Amino acid sequence: INKVYAFEGEEIDSIRQKMYRLRAECMPVLNENKELVDVIFWKDAFKDRLETDVREKINLPVVIMAGGKGTRLKPITNVIPKPLVPVGDKTILEEIMNQFESIGCKNFYMSVNYKSDMMKFYLDHTEHKYDIEFFEEPKPLGTIGSVALLKDKIQTPFFVTNCDILIDQDFRDVYDYHIENKNDITMVTAVKSFHIPYGVIETGEDGLMTGLKEKPDITYKINTGVYILNPELINDIPENQFFHITDLMEVVKARGGRVGCFPVSENSWRDMGEWPEYLKMIKVF
Structure with missing residues (x-):
């Protein structure tokens, strides 16, 4: 039997330690006969820590x-930039910033380019509880290249997020994980399942079939577009060059650094990068 389980009557602190150490989203609970009697999910095990009013x-x-x-x-982004696309009575950008503000984050740096004047005007005329500093990339610089413009401005670990995703997760847990594991980069990943509507055949080098799976579900960990970076990594980002976050990860790994993955459930991650996903997000709000 897989040892990722707890026993009936086991103290909740012991179960929490197992789940945190293993990054397990759920923990099967077995009786003395090793029969499944319950399943404890992350949110239930840590629900007292998820109350934003009581945590630091x-x-x-x-x-x-x-x-x-x-x-x-x-065509909606022909008129307004994606960060200002509405979800409910707020823009996606405001929803993202409000989530970070709820855990104490007050200082936002916003990399802008396309329709930047519209974004600046909107945020300058919107009431909020945080400070926003805009910095403009002179040309498209990839998923992390423009952060080179923040050299000497950030001296602590910092979050990086895309502007089209919402994750139902207390990001303090991600920060705790980042610090406790001494990571250089921590990437928030979502567990995503894909259904293959065909029989999948496995073959050996000789071309003979070694296995057959009928219409399987395949599970991957997907990059959600939210990260924590240590401040010294900004110096590894070349100035005014196209540079992806994956390039930075390779730099870190090449010198023996740590790139950690903090998984969240598939249902806790919402991406509005395409129309079908955006319409789903609207229904939620």
Whole structure:
């Protein structure tokens, strides 16, 4: 039997330690006959820690990558930039910033390019409880390249997030995980299942079939577009060059650094990068 389980009557602190150490989203509970009697989910095990009013706030900088053209959301992004696309009675950008503000983050750095004047005007005329500093990439610089413009401005670990996603997760847990594991980069990943509507055949080098799975579900960990970076990594980002976050991860790994993954459930991650996902997000709000 897989040892990722708890026993009936086991103290909740012991179960929490197992779940935290293993990054397990749920923990099967077995009786003395090793029969399944319950399943404890992360949110239930840590529900007292998820109450934002009782946990200590963290005031980490947040960098929002908001310079893209949002081509997959045309034609609406022909008129307004993707960060200002509404979800409910607020924009997606405000929902993201409000989530970070709720855990104590007050300082936002926003990388802008496409329709940047519209974003600046909107936020300058909107009431909010945090400070926003805009920095403009002179040309498209990839998923992390513009952060080179923040050299000497950030001295603590900081969040980086895309401007088109919402994750139902207390990001203080991500920060705790980042610090406790001494990571250089921590990437928030979502567990995503894909259904293959065909029989999948496995073959050996000789071309003979070694296995057959009928219409399987395949599970992957997907990059959600939310990260924590240590401040010294900004010096590894070349100035005014196209540079992806994956390039930075390779730099870190090449010198023996740590790139950690903090998983969240598939249902806790919402991405509005394309129309079908955006319409789903609207229904939620």
